[in-house]
Amino acid sequence: MAKYFIHNGEHQTLIDEMPAGWTALAVNSAERNVVIDPLENVDVIGVPSIILEVEGYRRIKTDEKMTYWKCLVVREATSWSDVEDIITNRETLVDEHHAREKTELAAIEAAM
């Protein structure tokens, strides 16, 4: 699965620590357009950021998941472990958010 790190030339530390499987792209380069434009419904939001496929829930009422492309801005990251933490934290928060939505929707339906 392709994964991209978008930078503006001021994030060499992160590029140096970037694990295998990731590709660094300068935000103002022609190559960025060539690589990112074909991806479905995702574009660069800003820098530094990562573009990768993530999972989300298809519906509130079920736990069926779906995969889609996402750009995550990682401006707080000073090392690649910070980037990995942002990815992991997002997954946790998505699960928490889904659980909360399910609970709230169930409460509404119970009150109907």
Add this chain to the structure above:
Amino acid sequence: MNKNFAHDVSATTLEQAMLQLGQGANTNANSGVYKINDVTNMTKAGDWGIQRPSFDRESVHTTISGQNLRSSSIIRSGRMILNGNFAGMYDFAYIDGNWSPHCETHPFSKMDAMLFSDKQDTHWALIYVNGDLELDGDLIIRPPCRKLGMCIYVSGDFALNGVVSMTDKGANHSGTGTSHGYTPPVAIPLNGTLTIPAAGGAGGARPLGSYDTASGGGQKNNGVAADGSGNSNGTYCGSGGGGSGEARIATDYGGTGSYGQYAGAGSAGTCFTGGTGGGGFMWYDLGGGYQTGGANGAFQDSQDAITNGGMGGQCHVGRWQSYANAPGAGNPGGMHLKGGTSNADTTNTNRTLLTYEMGEQRGDNVLNAPSAQMRHHRFRDGFAGTAGTCVVMVAGEYSGAGMVRSEGIHNNGYWDGYTGHGSSAGGGGIAIVLYGTDSSGPTPRSNGGEDDNYISAGGEGGAGTGLKAAL
């Protein structure tokens, strides 16, 4: 009126326009805007008609004992023609000599008064420093109102340790709503090499939301980012597009499969502003208010963002099943429309506008959400503002640890009830620094508006252009 004040400028590039305006500007004795009392006082003091070495004008006489008058340094205003195209009106502020403003001596209100006019949407803010500029770490140069753009020309070196920003100050140049006037977008040639295109990245298209495309992806469309150097879409050096609203149907009551409803589209960025966001919704069910695809009409139109930096897309809150709706970012942010006659009323008939002014207190809330789960009732202005256009030209050395930025508004993601469904973000702006020599000066930032990375909300704004290059 001072004969030197009205002054049209015509040049091939923005750089040449700045040089024309700056050339000889310090020879204009007393040019500027004065009250008659200022002229009287200065004449009495023997200061009128005297060649002034600097236009910071802090020694201007005032009627307040012991205090200097805070005066504008704006000495010229007129039309700006770039490469034969009308690029908008401008106000030109001139600082003669080296300038090192610090927070102790130049509070924000003073900076605003010195550098900017109150002409909103229709004017550029052009600032010429005839010398070195050293911006203190606590200071921000940012217009107090929306501008077509801001250009700072420094004839010497620029040590940037503060902030130069056009975040939230992009123009509503649509001539609609709260706009102070229409200015058609045109290409802005900067220096003979780089040109800001008239149109930036596209806005996110209207998404069709249905139970079958509920969460994750598929029911919102992100704004398109400005191009890289290949200029593959013709938007290199441009701004980013705004995101669409989110269209979300929570349950399968009332229709599944191809049945759904559209949220509003985002608008494209322009040379004067990042794109604006579309209005979005989250409905409990379709309840008969559905479309089967390709639908247009007033209901959908009202959710779309207004182009050219106009109002964000509106959201409809007429149904109790309609909860967690949110408008799009723009100038102003989108508003709520309330009161359809039935769930199937998607024609705007009998709908009225719920303005932000009504959204001040809990009692104003007519969103029909269950009270324990209602959204924040005081989020007026939360979606207002777009990223603008900021160009800094440094003839000498560019250095410092500050920042130049013009960034889009983020999606709202409230946790005090249903989370930020629907709201859409603005596109990133344009922040470009052109230098004589670069001594690791900060690279400008032009991020589009984000969601919260985990909350399902409206489309995100495409990145604009954050770039530094040789002048």
